[in-house]
Amino acid sequence: MWLKLRLDDLRLIVHYVGMFVVGIGLVMVIPLVTGLLYGEYDAALDFLLGMGVVCTVGAVLVNAHTRPENVNHMHALAITAFGWLAASMAAAVPLAFSANYATYLDALFDALSGLTTSGLTVVVDLDHMAHAHNMWRHLTHLIGGQGIVVAALSLAVGLRGGAFSLYLAEGRDERILPNVLHTVRFIWYVTAVYVAVGTIALFGVTLYLGMAPARGILHAFWIAVAAYDTGGFGPQSLNAMYYHSFLFEVVSVFLMVAGAMNFNLHAQVWRGNRSELWRNIETRVLALNIMVLSVLTAIGLAATQSFSGPFAAIRKGAYHILSAHTGTGHQTIFSSQWATDFGGPAFVAVLIAMAAGGAVSSTAGGIKALRIGLIVRSIIQQVKEALAPRSAVMRARYHHMGERFLTPEIGAAAATVFILYMVTYITGALIGTAYGYDAGSAIFESISATANVGLSAGITAATMPNGLKIVYIVQMWAGRLEFIAVLVLLAQLIIAVSLQRERRGA
Amino acid sequence: MRVHRLQSPFRHWRSGLIAEIVAIGLFIAIVFITVAVLVSVL
Numbered sequence: 001m002w003l004k005l006r007l008d009d010l011r012l013i014v015h016y017v018g019m020f021v022v023g024i025g026l027v028m029v030i031p032l033v034t035g036l037l038y039g040e041y042d043a044a045l046d047f048l049l050g051m052g053v054v055c056t057v058g059a060v061l062v063n064a065h066t067r068p069e070n071v072n073h074m075h076a077l078a079i080t081a082f083g084w085l086a087a088s089m090a091a092a093v094p095l096a097f098s099a100n101y102a103t104y105l106d107a108l109f110d111a112l113s114g115l116t117t118s119g120l121t122v123v124v125d126l127d128h129m130a131h132a133h134n135m136w137r138h139l140t141h142l143i144g145g146q147g148i149v150v151a152a153l154s155l156a157v158g159l160r161g162g163a164f165s166l167y168l169a170e171g172r173d174e175r176i177l178p179n180v181l182h183t184v185r186f187i188w189y190v191t192a193v194y195v196a197v198g199t200i201a202l203f204g205v206t207l208y209l210g211m212a213p214a215r216g217i218l219h220a221f222w223i224a225v226a227a228y229d230t231g232g233f234g235p236q237s238l239n240a241m242y243y244h245s246f247l248f249e250v251v252s253v254f255l256m257v258a259g260a261m262n263f264n265l266h267a268q269v270w271r272g273n274r275s276e277l278w279r280n281i282e283t284r285v286l287a288l289n290i291m292v293l294s295v296l297t298a299i300g301l302a303a304t305q306s307f308s309g310p311f312a313a314i315r316k317g318a319y320h321i322l323s324a325h326t327g328t329g330h331q332t333i334f335s336s337q338w339a340t341d342f343g344g345p346a347f348v349a350v351l352i353a354m355a356a357g358g359a360v361s362s363t364a365g366g367i368k369a370l371r372i373g374l375i376v377r378s379i380i381q382q383v384k385e386a387l388a389p390r391s392a393v394m395r396a397r398y399h400h401m402g403e404r405f406l407t408p409e410i411g412a413a414a415a416t417v418f419i420l421y422m423v424t425y426i427t428g429a430l431i432g433t434a435y436g437y438d439a440g441s442a443i444f445e446s447i448s449a450t451a452n453v454g455l456s457a458g459i460t461a462a463t464m465p466n467g468l469k470i471v472y473i474v475q476m477w478a479g480r481l482e483f484i485a486v487l488v489l490l491a492q493l494i495i496a497v498s499l500q501r502e503r504r505g506a
Numbered sequence: 507m508r509v510h511r512l513q514s515p516f517r518h519w520r521s522g523l524i525a526e527i528v529a530i531g532l533f534i535a536i537v538f539i540t541v542a543v544l545v546s547v548l
Contacts, residue, residue: 040512189519193523196512254531256535267515270515270516298540302544310543313545317545321537
């Protein structure tokens with residue numbers, strides 16, 4: 001039976017979406033203080049105004065329901081789908097006040113790209129952006145990487161039940177600790193440890209590179225956040241290429257791989273269960289895939305001879321496979337070089353790496369290693385069953401935080417998400433080609449947006465058509481929520497419209 | 507019946523972090539060396 005949304009349900013959804021909006025407004029105090037500390041009073045004013053606008057709108061939405069009851073599964077999906085859009089719209093307000101975005105749509109593009117940890121950007125004159133605005137761009141990675149719902153749950157903002165439904169609706173599949181609030185606090189705990197360690201290490205590198213300490217600490221924090229949250233924003237238009245340092249790239253690659261790991265795997269290892277690191281199907285698939293794609297990249301780079309020597313091949317080839325596979329999107333080449341300097345096999349390897357993505361319940365996007373592993377296991381199982389006698393009873397198993405049976409339902413669920421990602425990759429690419437871009441670049445950008453990677457073949461810019469900006473916004477949003485919440489929202493809209501028509505007909 | 511009490515992941519973060527850094531470091535080194543050797547040979 002279909003669950004129909006009543007007016008009271010809508011008011012409840014608007015109430016919780018309003019809470020996310022208020023939360024986003026309150027976090028703006030960090031860039032506001034950054035602006036004041038660095039003497040950027042105009043930028044600080046942008047955030048003061050932004051806070052005022054966002055908190056006022058949020059407060060109005062919160063008042064849509066004064067006595068909210070428990071959140072059910074349907075509410076959770078709608079709150080999450082609307083919540084991410086509303087949070088992005090709120091986060092875009094102070095960016096739109098800056099001179100670095102031509103229109104509000106451009107600011108929204110970057111805010112949503114930041115929250116979904118995609119890293120695609122349409123910013124103008126990034127090299128002269130105020131520290132306060134750069135702080136905000138990177139903070140969107142920090143909020144969105146762990147999840148807006150996770151951020152809200154960790155503060156337990158007025159929730160009266162339904163916390164686990166909300167947690168699942170955001171594309172997180174696993175409860176790490178028995179209590180969902182302890183689970184989200186653990187997610188923040190791991191993040192705080194890695195971002196702190198990463199910032200210290202990168203700060204050391206920036207000092208070694210000769211950067212002033214006041215600027216170096218900001219760059220270190222921003223890159224640590226962007227790499228660990230597999231975001232991909234950078235404070236300079238050249239992105240990671242700006243630092244031109246192998247040491248800097250090595251430290252950021254460590255953070256990228258850590259960010260692409262399942263939070264549940266972090267919990268297992270931190271509990272002392274080290275063997276899970278190599279027994280887990282997900283880490284095995286990730287490691288094998290990265291190795292195979294690295295070999296393909298080496299073959300492609302050897303064919304083009306664009307980067308002379310093995311050291312250059314590491315910095316341009318292996319670095320980008322890791323950046324793509326973890327869904328980070330930090331880049332050390334110019335966008336035009338994907339077509340000219342990456343030979344066929346290397347270019348295809350980067351596409352596959354982006355599409356595949358990291359681990360489930362991590363900060364990474366894409367299809368996810370667990371699903372790929374389960375689909376491959378299901379195929380092997382079907383072949384085995386076809387070869388076995390009819391009377392044979394066979395059950396496939398896999399190791400993921402313990403031994404589990406691979407049921408047909410688990411295989412089908414993985415295949416469904418796989419198909420949804422592939423359809424979105426292809427649809428986005430077709431729209432890109434319809435706008436007149438070449439097929440290679442259109443496929444590259446479509447996968448990068450849907451899998452929340454952020455590498456760009458040059459299409460994404462302030463000058464690209466507004467229609468394509470909206471298409472990529474939808475792709476980033478749907479990809480981050482792994483489609484289900486978005487599809488439920490669409491289904492609810494269709495049901496509401498058809499009911500309205502029936503009433504008119506009657 | 508023996509009951510195993512799960513270790514808190516919050517309390518033992520240092521040893522867990524070191525184990526992960528060592529594992530990630532080894533993996534990155536293998537990837538880098540593979541690419542470097544292949545490009546040199548091909």
